[in-house]
Amino acid sequence: xxxxxxxxxxxxxxxxxxxxxxxxxxxxxxxxxxxxxxxxxxxxxxxxxxxxxxxxxxxxxxxxxxxxxxxxxxxxxxxxxxxxxxxxxxxxxxxxxxxxxxxxxxxxxxxxxxxxxxxxxxxxxxxxxxxxxxxxxxxxxxxxxxxxxxxxxxxxxxxxxxxxxxxxxxxxxxxxxxxxxxxxxxxxxxxxxxxxxxxxxxxxxxxxxxxxxxxxxxxxxxxxxxxxxxxxxxxxxxxxxxxxxxxxxxxxxxxxxxxxxxxxxxxxxx
Amino acid sequence: xxxxxxxxxxxxxxxxxxxxxxxxxxxxxxxxxxxxxxxxxxxxxxxxxxxxxxxxxxxxxxxxxxxxxxxxxxxxxxxxxxxxxxxxxxxxxxxxxxxxxxxxxxxxxxxxxxxxxxxxxxxxxxxxxxxxxxxxxxxxxxxxxxxxxxxxxxxxxxxxxxxxxxxxxxxxxxxxxxxxxxxxxxxxxxxxxxxxxxxxxxxxxxxxxxxxxxxxxxxxxxxxxxxxxxxxxxxxxxxxxxxxxxxxxxxxxxxxxxxxxxxxxxxxxxxxxxxxxxxxxxxxxxxxxxxxxxxxxxxxxxxxxxxxxxxxxxxxxxxxxxxxxxxxxxxxxxxxxxxxxxxxxxxxxxxxxxxxxxxxxxxxx
Numbered sequence: 300x301x302x303x304x305x306x307x308x309x310x311x312x313x314x315x316x317x318x319x320x321x322x323x324x325x326x327x328x329x330x331x332x333x334x335x336x337x338x339x340x341x342x343x344x345x346x347x348x349x350x351x352x353x354x355x356x357x358x359x360x361x362x363x364x365x366x367x368x369x370x371x372x373x374x375x376x377x378x379x380x381x382x383x384x385x386x387x388x389x390x391x392x393x394x395x396x397x398x399x400x401x402x403x404x405x406x407x408x409x410x411x412x413x414x415x416x417x418x419x420x421x422x423x424x425x426x427x428x429x430x431x432x433x434x435x436x437x438x439x440x441x442x443x444x445x446x447x448x449x450x451x452x453x454x455x456x457x458x459x460x461x462x463x464x465x466x467x468x469x470x471x472x473x474x475x476x477x478x479x480x481x482x483x484x485x486x487x488x489x490x491x492x493x494x495x496x497x498x499x500x501x502x503x504x505x506x507x508x509x510x511x512x513x514x515x516x517x518x519x520x521x522x523x524x525x526x527x528x529x530x531x532x533x534x535x536x537x538x539x540x541x542x543x544x545x546x547x548x549x550x551x552x553x554x555x556x557x558x559x560x561x562x563x564x565x566x567x568x569x
Numbered sequence: 570x571x572x573x574x575x576x577x578x579x580x581x582x583x584x585x586x587x588x589x590x591x592x593x594x595x596x597x598x599x600x601x602x603x604x605x606x607x608x609x610x611x612x613x614x615x616x617x618x619x620x621x622x623x624x625x626x627x628x629x630x631x632x633x634x635x636x637x638x639x640x641x642x643x644x645x646x647x648x649x650x651x652x653x654x655x656x657x658x659x660x661x662x663x664x665x666x667x668x669x670x671x672x673x674x675x676x677x678x679x680x681x682x683x684x685x686x687x688x689x690x691x692x693x694x695x696x697x698x699x700x701x702x703x704x705x706x707x708x709x710x711x712x713x714x715x716x717x718x719x720x721x722x723x724x725x726x727x728x729x730x731x732x733x734x735x736x737x738x739x740x741x742x743x744x745x746x747x748x749x750x751x752x753x754x755x756x757x758x759x760x761x762x763x764x765x766x767x768x769x770x771x772x773x774x775x776x777x778x779x780x781x782x783x784x785x786x787x788x789x790x791x792x793x794x795x796x797x798x799x800x801x802x803x804x805x806x807x808x809x810x811x812x813x814x815x816x817x818x819x820x821x822x823x824x825x826x827x828x829x830x831x832x833x834x835x836x837x838x839x840x841x842x843x844x845x846x847x848x849x850x851x852x853x854x855x856x857x858x859x860x861x862x863x864x865x866x867x868x869x870x871x872x873x874x875x876x877x878x879x880x881x882x883x884x885x886x887x888x889x890x891x892x893x894x895x896x897x898x899x900x901x902x903x904x905x906x907x908x909x910x911x912x913x914x915x916x917x918x919x920x921x922x923x924x925x926x927x928x929x930x931x932x933x934x
Binding site: 377 | 572573813814816817819820823826827829830831832833834835876877878
């Protein structure tokens with residue numbers, strides 16, 4: 300039995316009679332950032348939902364810090380697993396600090412108020428995400444990139460051993476995307492086990508220690524970015540032609556997707 | 570504690586407003602009584618435990634057990650006009666306190682429902698509680714024989730309200746999940762259905778029609794100390810439970826999936842909030858009839874003032890609702906002929922709500 304904070308063992312999920320995930324296994328160690336890549340509908344979000352107990356696997360088990368997720372209460376899960384969602388309702392007039400403070404919910408007793416530990420976690424999360432100067436601003440006043448950082452800060456305030464990220468860079472410009480992943484990387488380097496669903500293969504290759512390529516609810520390839528990101532696996536999973544080269548600047552694989560051969564030919568014939 | 574301080578400050582402030590409203594209201598009516606006199610009468614009525622007496626109680630004729638009983642004593646005894654004292658204590662105060670309690674309950678339940686449904690149009694009766702109460706009450710007026718267990722009008726209204734809320738909940742629940750949208754639509758459909766039942770009952774109500782219409786418009790005129798005591802016992806307990814869940818309600822505003830991720834037991838919390846709000850509303854409606862707009866408008870007003878944090882908003886809205894209903898009910902009974910308070914709250918509440926809508930400050934919860 301691995302002592303990794305997150306162990307997913309042979310998990311299958313069936314939703315409305317359709318097999319969404321079949322036989323997925325993965326672990327995330329302390330200080331490890333695991334990237335989930337794969338085409339739309341491959342089951343990345345479903346896998347993250349199964350990990351945090353939002354859906355119950357049909358077979359298999361998810362173990363977080365040694366305990367089965369299905370045996371834990373929402374509150375206990377909230378102290379072990381934090382999620383940065385793709386999008387969330389942050390519309391009503393909360394301030395940035397209030398929104399981030401909600402990350403402490405699972406740590407504060409029903410009849411208690413936030414203590415020193417809670418306030419430190421909130422301050423720390425605001426500082427890490429570069430939001431300290433915006434703490435008193437209403438969330439509704441922020442740009443999309445800043446709001447995404449608020450969601451990250453909220454998850455960091457949860458101070459959990461396991462961190463899940465669902466497309467943390469979706470809709471962000473390149474500057475904000477890099478900033479977000481740098482923050483995630485530094486949190487992971489401090490000992491958090493993280494799993495991130497990422498669409499941008501180049502960013503995934505650059506920031507993740509390991510990649511897991513999902514397609515049709517199954518693991519197609521797993522391992523370090525160099526072994527997972529090959530023309531063959533990508534062709535297989537994405538049904539697209541891609542050239543994988545080496546990026547001299549970041550020293551990581553670089554994926555360049557090409558138009559489908561059939562369409563390329565059709566274009567020439569026009 | 571910043572939040573706790575704000576909650577306490579607002580609560581104290583609004584309690585003061587309520588105390589002033591109660592005092593002034595008790596002086597208004599066919600016989601005018603100066604506020605100073607009202608204050609003296611109220612202070613005279615306050616009794617505190619003054620000591621413990623041990624009285625022997627005989628059990629089964631032979632055994633003597635000493636039983637301690639509290640001896641109550643008034644703290645002050647101001648000389649006041651006996652007629653004024655009777656008017657305030659017997660006639661006006663029960664009604665005013667009932668208005669305060671009902672307003673408190675409706676505004677608290679409305680605040681919770683708006684947060685729960687993440688919908689600014691939600692009010693305490695959204696899951697059919699008021700319609701259910703109305704069916705119970707109207708049935709009790711039209712065909713008292715049909716009401717089981719000799720419940721009477723208030724009991725029938727309360728039972729109708731609670732049963733309706735439960736039915737709506739059951740209809741909207743599948744596999745342990747109660748989607749908020751389904752709940753809302755089930756509530757609307759049941760309200761429409763019960764509306765038909767009420768209309769049909771009215772049609773055959775004959776002599777009772779006047780009483781039916783009177784009840785449906787909402788009124789506090791028949792208030793006695795019994796009603797006040799019962800609601801004063803129920804309402805604070807239920808409110809306490811809601812207040813304990815204020816932070817969960819805040820987190821629920823983020824959406825259920827996010828709330829679950831942050832450690833909220835979503836379905837259990839929803840069930841509890843729904844049940845407590847329904848009983849709170851039922852208790853209010855059973856003694857006062859259908860008083861509209863208090864549970865809709867007051868939470869909005871207070872949300873504009875104190876912000877969306879339920880730890881501050883919930884007590885503020887409840888106390889605000891208490892003052893609002895005391896004031897509107899005073900207006901309702903101040904004229905030459907008394908009008909049902911439901912007319913006053915709607916007549917004042919609707920324009921104010923439209924003003925809020927136009928000022929675009931309530932575009933979000």
